[in-house]
């Protein structure tokens with residue numbers, strides 16, 4: 099029925115599904131949750147928490163796909179098309195500031211998060227209502243990490259009450275509204291007037307610079323301060339990851355990708371050296387889902403595609419036998435484990451960074467497309 | 482806990498990551514709602530060893546189930562919030578208005594018996610003002626029309642004689658408001674050589690669950706399970722045209738009734754297009770569709786997304802020659818069953834509807850296709866496009882030569 103069935107709708111699964119549909123493949127996505135991706139910062143690293151560049155990364159973990167640069171370019175183009183254009187490059191590593199004020203190295207960053215220069219005046223802005231970002235803590239850490247900088251901090255009110263703890267994404271939605279933005283800008287200006295400090299070169303906010311209207315929010319704050327502004331992503335979920343997730347999902351749905359949500363993959367029919375179908379489950383209902391090719395983007399340990407038991411790893415989706423690294427021992431010829439589903443040795447501690455997600459997903463779709471063009475298209479002809 | 486044991490619900494795997502709350506269509510438009518994380522797993526965890534806490538903010542939960550679909554840990558969030566709704570209704574009593582709204586079936590029976598008068602009254606502004614004042618229904622809300630010639634009057638067949646036999650669960654909307662959907666369904670089945678029987682049935686219970694009237698909802702659920710299961714055991718397939726009714730059989734009944742019978746029924750229930758797709762997979766579908774040159778946008782109801790069956794409506798409509806259909810990729814419509822009728826919920830409902838309206842305008846198709854009668858109510862109010870049920874389009878395609 100489908101050319102390609104993708105298991106998982108995290109970053110890895112969604113990206114692969116979009117590429118597959120763009121190549122004209124009839125594509126399904128099966129998932130039992132939005133994935134751990136929503137909790138990431140929205141920044142794309144080679145390896146999260148590891149300040150390496152491509153060379154050190156590929157030395158440590160082996161070659162990542164046949165043409166990593168092409169995959170990254172495809173992603174940059176895609177984010178431009180969906181309206182949240184990422185920047186950065188495959189070769190170059192940049193410093194960004196996190197919600198705790200530490201600097202981290204990353205490769206690709208969304209338009210609301212900017213690389214940080216190593217000198218200048220920084221102003222860290224927090225909000226009374228947003229308790230999971232403390233500007234004093236962030237400013238203190240940033241000052242320590244960046245001795246050439248002059249860091250100050252400021253806290254103002256958003257002027258809106260919440261009946262639940264105000265998360266950064268709640269605040270981002272408030273700042274979608276022009277009225278709220280203008281009120282915040284006015285109180286920031288008033289607070290700065292009393293201060294007699296030098297004008298900032300960069301203003302650092304928590305990740306709340308608008309949700310849908312991030313472009314207007316960034317623009318308004320930059321105009322108000324006359325300098326660059328950036329988000330410092332903190333506790334999940336982050337507005338950066340959420341913006342991208344929503345836009346990519348919309349893109350996939352508009353492309354006609356079929357979503358099977360609330361659905362667990364629980365076993366597979368293996369015929370010879372091929373996956374014939376997946377066993378899919380919604381509650382007590384169990385069915386088979388057929389496709390020509392299968393991409394496992396189940397997120398490894400974090401994404402619950404692998405569980406670490408006393409007897410070693412178990413692969414939860416197709417329930418194939420895995421080795422001590424969680425890598426499927428005999429990979430059927432039409433199955434493509436991508437992202438962290440490829441096994442914990444592919445990345446550090448089994449946590450794949452965004453770049454590995456892109457590169458391995460791109461590669462899988464490339465191989466599938468080549469096979470389909472090469473005439474290996476049994477499902478297409480109904481056989 | 483009074484109504485539902487909470488201990489069988491696995492909220493302990495909640496990591497408080499907030500994925501549910503940032504995806505919740507209500508939380509996204511207002512900070513007045515406590516959000517699914519707090520009113521679901523957090524509250525359950527907090528009250529496990531103590532008296533339950535009645536939290537008024539639960540009134541804003543619509544039971545759309547978006548939280549369930551995004552939770553990375555498999556927590557049944559909306560089952561937890563449904564329990565909190567039931568507790569709240571029990572502690573506070575239900576407003577007369579909510580009692581009326583949750584009894585779509587009684588209202589349907591009475592309103593359709595006096596249909597011309599009902600429809601006229603619902604259209605007159607002063608009468609709607611009175612409704613707002615007396616009943617708390619918002620005066621600006623457009624109500625679905627009621628038909629005197631309802632589906633129960635039109636179609637009374639109780640058994641089927643063909644090889645494949647369908648037991649049709651009509652649901653309140655196709656029975657009282659838009660019996661044309663029922664006619665279209667029977668026609669589509671006829672084109673496939675399948676007889677349709679309409680078993681005895683009561684409202685599926687979804688409006689009751691949504692208004693916290695858990696006991697009554699369960700009563701209806703038990704009645705429907707009994708009635709439909711007899712047909713299943715007689716070799717019928719149960720087919721449903723309303724996405725909320727079908728979801729209740731597949732998901733909610735299992736949780737609320739927790740019985741082997743509910744489980745057995747769940748295995749044999751199909752959404753109407755899911756059933757046609759099943760026939761196609763078995764090579765039994767009549768694909769003799771006449772051409773319809775039309776560009777349509779598909780609006781997916783939350784209760785359809787929640788079923789985890791892909792997009793059967795589009796799978797079918799794409800078979801019609803000349804028919805161009807694309808998914809609007811829209812969020813929740815904001816009507817949410819009975820939610821959008823209520824005076825105090827109306828402003829939230831309108832805000833939620835904005836992104837749906839944007840999606841409809843952005844795609845700019847000629848018509849909108851959706852399975853849900855309540856989503857149609859909101860689409861009719863907020864957009865200029867005509868809205869049809871996919872089965873009506875298919876019936877038209879069979880009749881076009």
Ligand SMILES: Cc1cc2nc3c(=O)[nH]c(=O)nc-3n(C[C@H](O)[C@H](O)[C@H](O)COP(=O)(O)OP(=O)(O)OC[C@H]3O[C@@H](n4cnc5c(N)ncnc54)[C@H](O)[C@@H]3O)c2cc1C
Nearest residue numbers: 106107108109110130133134135143363396397401437452
């Ligand atoms: C707190 C946190 C912060 C992070 N920060 C960064 C960062 O700053 N930069 C960076 O590059 N990376 C970061 N990461 C890593 C980031 O999460 C990964 O890059 C990304 O999540 C990988 O996405 P994925 O699609 O492979 O997996 P996931 O997003 O976990 O998706 C897995 C998918 O598979 C599905 N699935 C699994 N098993 C089954 C099954 N049996 N049946 C059906 N479906 C199944 C799940 O439902 C889900 O949809 C962070 C991670 C965390 C947790």
